[in-house]
Amino acid sequence: MSTLIRPPAVDPSQSAIENLLELTQLSDIDPDLFTNRRPLWHPPGARGIYGGAAIAQCLSAAQRTVDEDFTVHSMHCYFVLAGNSEIPIIYHVERVRSGKSFATRTVQARQRGKVIFTTTMSFVRQNSGGEQKVEHSAKLPQVPGPIEGLDDLDHGGSSSGPFQSQRIEITNNDSPNAEDKKCRQWMKARGRISPAGGHQAHLSALAYMSDSYFIGTIARVHKLWRYSKTRKDKSKSSIDEDVLKKLLAMDDEELKRVRFVDKADLERLRRIRNGEDVSATDKSPEIGMMVSLDHTIYFHNPRAFRADEWMFTEMETPWTGDGRGLVFQKIFSRDGTLIASCVQEGLVRLKQQGESKL
Known part of the structure; x- marks a missing residue:
């Protein structure tokens, strides 16, 4: 079984990527435990699930454990083992630190008791940098813009991915x-x-x-x-x-x-x-x-x-x-x-x- 709980019907008010990345909070066990609500994509020929899914769902889980005025500014991830798309993933959030300006969360994604993916994230409180700031940024290169209405292949050759x-x-x-x-x-x-x-x-x-x-x-x-x-x-x-x-x-x-x-x-x-x-x-x-x-x-x-x-x-x-x-x-x-x-x-x-x- 690829999910711990039977997936609900697709929510038409959400985009495809929102439906795909939905998590179920396992509050009855631990408020810091989450699991994937829908099956995850295994790219043809790949060793395991698409890595972006683990990255995104770990972030989604961690975001649900910080205050609304805190926003992620960095995440550092390691792919440990290939994820199996036929087995549910359990995401465990560890609340490492919750300070006035920064909060730190570590998330482990586990299957069959083994860590397949781990990440540490740092969140910063909005507008905590002060009124005067040191600022600069790389510029967008001069490139042709996207062509509206032109689709492309993704998700292993399909044009129906998220x-x-x-x-x-x-x-x-x-x-x-x-x-x-x-x-x-x-x-x-x-x-x-x-x-x-x-x-x-x-x-x-x-x-x-x-x-x-x-x-x-x-x-x-x-x-x-x-x-x-x-x-x-x-x-x-x-x-x-x-x-x-x-x-x-x-x-x-x-x-x-x-x-x-x-x-x-x-x-x-x-x-x-x-x-x-x-x-x-x-x-x-x-x-x-x-x-x-x-x-x-x-x-x-x-x-x-x-x-x-x-x-x-x-x-x-x-x-x-x-x-x-x-x-x-x-x-x-x-x-x-x-x-x-x-x-x-x-x-x-x-x-x-x-x-x-x-």
Whole structure:
């Protein structure tokens, strides 16, 4: 059973992402215990549930334990074990400190008694910085705006996920240096987040979306092939099998609108569509394993944006080596306000010679 309590009917007054991230407070056991109200998404081919769900639901749980005038300004997360989408998650909030200006909360996500995800968050009381402040902020780059009415693939090749995005061409994509490139996209939650959700719902939605193709930036800037036609273990579903079929059914114009397909991918897809055995002729490196290890979000203007309106993200990687990689992300509202800065380190291992295809 994927939830501890039978999921209620979808609330039409809430957006899709609000319904997805709903929590049930287990007050009869402990007021600081929560559980997912609805099944969580397991991306095809991934080791476990989508990491953004754990990030967002931990934040949602912690927000329910602080006063209304406190807002999250940072959260530091570690992915410990792969989450199982068939088992309910129990979120335990520890009220580490509740001060006059700052509050600290630690949340552990557990399945079968084991910690699968842990995060520590800091909350700050609104307007506690004083009247005179030191201020500066990065500026929104000059980029084409989002195209209204144009949808894109997300949630494993589906256009019905809780948020949508539109990819922009990679900056400096022809550079031989991966560290010079920047991956950019527009994103927003589908529908309209309800007034009842308050600023907390927008923050949780942003946290959910912040993990979308984050560590995947490394694969894109290195032009690594992320889709194989065969895999040794046929017992497991694969993003390669599920998504590749959808991609091969599209024409070139449709493929150009898919946010996770780059020029290098497009060329390989054309060759596969033409009947070529890419695995035999393409000697470029292929991803063997790519898993998020940790995730940090700094919220800069946590009440100055709506997650159901277009936000711009820019991702770049300053370093990759020793089987790991680091990615930085800046998130702006459409009016140019810097909403958040994110950092993620992940496991990035290439398929070694002699290994079978994924």
